[in-house]
Amino acid sequence: MDHIDFSIVLHVWPHLWQGLKFSFMLTVAAFAIGMILGTIFAIIQHLQVPVLSPIVKTYITIMRSIPLILVLFWFFFLVPIVLGYFSSSGRPIPIGPVYAAYITFGLFEAAYYSEIMRVGLRSISRGQFEAAQALALSTFQTYRFVIMPQVLRVTAPIILSQTIILFQDTSLVYVVSLTDLLGAASKIAQLNGRLIEMYVTVAIIYLLICSALSQIVTFLKKRAEPMTR
Amino acid sequence: MFDVLFEQAADGRRYIDWLLSGLVWTVALAFFGWWIAFVVGVVVGVGRTVSSPIVAGVARAYTELFRNIPLLVQMFLWYFVLPELLPTSMGNWIKQMPNPWGAFLPALFCLGLYTASRVAEQVRAGIEALPRGQREAATALGLSGRMAYRLVLIPQALRLIVPSLTSEVMGIYKNTSVALTIGLLELTAAARQISEATFQTFAAFGAATIIYLALALVVHQLMVAIDRSVRIPGTEGGPPRRRFLLSLRGSGA
């Protein structure tokens, strides 16, 4: 066992920080795309829109049944082709791995956020819908002003939990050679051979961030449901 | 479209054999990993609910540690860091282990202990959802702590959490794909290899997708059957199950 020296972490910290920043940005992008799409998917299913609802349901079932790594391989291959199909030239558009990652993670998380919100939607009593109808609010207005605000309040802790999982899952960009926190540490470790220090540091960073966020979730849960004990 | 899978590859086997070989590794890793996860998970989950603060604290530390570090990072720790931390002779023996075992065994323990932390959370939630009267009645009957758990609390809690354990079982076979980063040729890795060898990306990944979906279906049906067979007559949707489902709204699968 060689001499372990954690001070090198300080030397390479700028590189690790770059990687960590990418992890954050990917998480934020995936959260935004995932929540918007997830809300739409959940409402489509709740309204039982013909044609769209079964398509959405199938998409969600598939996304939740296959590994994220496989989804990454699929989408990195497919996204340029699909975009090219919709564009004027018809040829695959090379959008670069970073944006491909944003889109892939966003589309993947949408399936998970959608399920959370679908369950949340079902917990809203029918009376809320009826009262909004009786007041002549349109379907869009009903969801925007009455239903979704309540759904988001109720599901906030679970959505945050899922986002913590998302933050951890971003480490999988390693398989498509993108440099997040783990990727940066891995590259450095290959250069200076300090495997122990680099990987343990990465583990500690994730541990601190995710622990802190989990505490927030527990706090939110307790505040939201003081009755269930 | 899938015809290419039946062609011969460079190593003499057909490509579909690569897939099947990958499938075997996936199922083996998930299957044995689940047993580690279940046993350790129940122990840790129970540990979190006992009155002794030391035991509860250790259990809590375990859960926090294994749940808050990404699986991929844990995989790297097991594969790259552990051999370095052990005494030199042991470390070298591990490093010399031939693939695929050199990759399979670290992946097995990594995945098992990671999933165990998630199972532990479910077990804890299940036990806490039981009415307090159960523990009190068991004590009143003179059952010692350990017997109360073994005979009264754990059997009920386990039946309660069968549906939510389903998502953990689904999770474990999906997570086996992470082992490809340390060189295990499981199903996803096999698909990638086929795609690189034949350039038939759709066929390769499509086949893998179908196999994963089939696995999901099998697991789901299995868990439904287990749930049905262990159900206690007269307890459908009663207070413990309702309380447990309510508490699930926070535990985030």
Add this chain to the structure above:
Amino acid sequence: MEDKDRHIIAMKGVVKKYGAFVALKSVSLSIEQGERIVICGPSGSGKSTLIRCINGIEKHDGGKITVGGMELGASAGNIDAIRREVGMVFQSFNLFPHLTVLENCMLAPLRVRRLPRAEARQVAMHFLQKVRIPEQAEKYPGQLSGGQQQRVAIARALCMKPKIMLFDEPTSALDPEMVKEVLDTMIDLAQEGMTMVCVTHEMGFARQVADRVVFMDRGEIVESGAPEIFFRSPETERARAFLQQIIA
């Protein structure tokens, strides 16, 4: 042709089915503007179903319903136009828990009638004053008692200045001490000439306020007439049995 002129609500042969169960068996009822109708009957008689068909919360399967000259189901735009003129108060209040009392009342005028915010606020405060709880404007529904919540629900419906108010067992979910405050509010409303259709068990209220009492049983209107006649000497056996149960 006469019907449309005189009757603000006209229901002819209305049928409503839930699968094989027929909740409304060809019900006909016409209501004039300014009339106060009380619908009563045993549970399962279809009385709630009937008034919920008036503003389309339940869709009728047969027959014709015309409200304010517009026929339900005739065209897609009708239902919104009808709902703007018909206010509804529910048994379980159905206030929006994430909005304050004031915001609950302002929501529809703001978004449906597109009033400017200041005007919507004025309207809301006016009706909150009417139901005698203007001081609760900034509170959330969860902080109010049942009786207060139901009065807010009444104010919320009134803010749309409807021509007709529907009440679906408005006091059935309230503790007895709070029933009076809600009934008093409804009596005030009746005295101002609002067209009201109430499904209720409160016979004292019916006696005081109703122009007509409609008795329903098993999906049909069995008897209807002036309250004094209905309560003192009901014509049919079923009505008599029902009244005996209520009084007992």
